[in-house]
Amino acid sequence: MALIVQKFGGSSVKDAERINNVADIVTSTYKEGNDVVVVVSAQGDTTDDLIAKAAEINDKPSKREMDMLLSSGEQISASLLAMAIERMGYPVVSLLGWQAGFDTSSDYGNARIKRVNVQRIEQELDKRRIVVVTGFQGVNRYGDMTTLGRGGSDTSAVAIAATMHADLCQIFTDVDGVYTADPRKIPGAIKLSSISYDEMLELATLGAQVLHNRSVEMAKKYNIELEVLSSLTRRKGTIVKEESNVEKMLISGVAKDDNIARISIIGVPDKPGLAFKAFKIFSKLASKGINVDIILQSIGRNGTKDISFTVDKNKMDDAIALLQQNAEKWGASNIVSDDNVTKVSIVGAGMETHPGVAAEMFEALFSRSVNIQMISTSEIKISVLLNKADGDRAVEAIHEKFFENH
Ligand code: ADP
Ligand code: ASP
Ligand code: MG
Numbered sequence: 001m002a003l004i005v006q007k008f009g010g011s012s013v014k015d016a017e018r019i020n021n022v023a024d025i026v027t028s029t030y031k032e033g034n035d036v037v038v039v040v041s042a043q044g045d046t047t048d049d050l051i052a053k054a055a056e057i058n059d060k061p062s063k064r065e066m067d068m069l070l071s072s073g074e075q076i077s078a079s080l081l082a083m084a085i086e087r088m089g090y091p092v093v094s095l096l097g098w099q100a101g102f103d104t105s106s107d108y109g110n111a112r113i114k115r116v117n118v119q120r121i122e123q124e125l126d127k128r129r130i131v132v133v134t135g136f137q138g139v140n141r142y143g144d145m146t147t148l149g150r151g152g153s154d155t156s157a158v159a160i161a162a163t164m165h166a167d168l169c170q171i172f173t174d175v176d177g178v179y180t181a182d183p184r185k186i187p188g189a190i191k192l193s194s195i196s197y198d199e200m201l202e203l204a205t206l207g208a209q210v211l212h213n214r215s216v217e218m219a220k221k222y223n224i225e226l227e228v229l230s231s232l233t234r235r236k237g238t239i240v241k242e243e244s245n246v247e248k249m250l251i252s253g254v255a256k257d258d259n260i261a262r263i264s265i266i267g268v269p270d271k272p273g274l275a276f277k278a279f280k281i282f283s284k285l286a287s288k289g290i291n292v293d294i295i296l297q298s299i300g301r302n303g304t305k306d307i308s309f310t311v312d313k314n315k316m317d318d319a320i321a322l323l324q325q326n327a328e329k330w331g332a333s334n335i336v337s338d339d340n341v342t343k344v345s346i347v348g349a350g351m352e353t354h355p356g357v358a359a360e361m362f363e364a365l366f367s368r369s370v371n372i373q374m375i376s377t378s379e380i381k382i383s384v385l386l387n388k389a390d391g392d393r394a395v396e397a398i399h400e401k402f403f404e405n406h
Contacts, residue, residue, distance in 0.1 A: 103117065201217060227239055265327070265335055268306070268332045292311060368390075371386070
């Protein structure tokens with residue numbers, strides 16, 4: 001007998017028919033003699049709809065009340081799924097995040113899981129019940145509901161799998177695996193039979209929404225193999241694990257992230273101590289929880305330099321306000337920003353040993369007249385910042401170059 005964690009995303013539970021389909025999958029796993037813990041997301045677009053509802057009432061609601069609201073979506077799907085399983089004649093119980101023992105930090109809207117106290121889940125499994133847990137939520141030390149950030153149900157599932165040393169953690173979604181690009185946008189995208197944690201973590205962080213990046217981080221830390229598969233077909237999915245030895249691919253995927261903005265600090269005097277100034281700027285931003293990504297310092301002109309960098313789009317206003325307060329002190333003449341940008345990235349462990357990948361990527365962009373604003377590289381990824389309107393064309397061109405012409 002094995003312990004299996006199965007997570008179902010919003011589209012897998014969007015209506016009664018899909019819920020019954022999930023109940024079939026879960027009960028077949030149970031019938032084989034396994035202990036089954038199920039983690040569910042809110043139905044369909046429920047979370048987006050709740051956000052829109054809040055906006056009708058208050059354009060700046062407190063984060064606490066937002067979490068109170070958003071956590072309700074998962075309560076609906078968990079109870080409905082439990083009812084479907086009940087009707088099929090199987091023992092089942094649904095649990096909210098706090099009942100399932102999810103202790104989190106207090107950051108409403110982006111809480112971190114501190115621990116999962118799994119005694120209640122264990123007691124229920126001991127009674128041979130199927131346990132359905134609401135994803136995406138927990139409780140902080142004040143006893144308040146928290147949510148884990150958009151897409152966070154994947155992380156709830158992996159946290160249970162890690163804490164309970166599950167034998168298998170399956171992430172059921174609306175595509176049948178991880179592809180070399182978003183299969184909904186790139187028809188020629190190729191399904192990967194496996195991918196390493198490191199590559200999946202980069203892809204997820206760089207915009208491939210198929211897995212929450214923190215779920216991959218946690219899976220890597222606790223060495224939990226994940227399977228990403230479809231709830232609608234019974235096809236084998238993609239395995240995410242330490243080493244993907246099946247495909248020794250140079251590049252494993254292309255990702256795009258539109259949730260990004262560029263900020264430039266214009267005209268910082270180019271004197272000794274500029275590096276120290278830049279350090280001050282970035283540590284100020286970091287102290288407010290604003291992460292800076294691609295950084296570029298321009299070649300000087302008239303004894304000044306510009307420092308440009310990217311931040312998450314939803315942090316842009318906070319970052320600008322903070323920079324404006326300090327611009328004079330740093331001697332900068334202006335702060336400008338642009339959120340009409342996108343970041344397109346390629347990821348692949350093979351890049352480490354293969355020079356020339358960047359050149360091929362730039363050639364692909366050049367051939368479609370896509371202009372690059374900024375570039376950043378690491379051992380296993382290359383990202384470029386582009387005009388937002390060029391994003392889809394850029395992904396197509398790069399995907400064609402690396403996967404469709406070879
Ligand atoms: P769920 O609601 O099941 O959590 P998500 O919408 O969060 O599902 O994630 C699945 C979606 O991720 C797919 O519908 C697909 O459009 C998108 N996606 C983006 N990049 C990739 C990729 N490289 N491989 C597979 N799917 C991807
Ligand atoms: N329902 C939440 C969201 O839409 C969590 C999730 O889907 O994983 O972001
Ligand atoms: Mg998701």
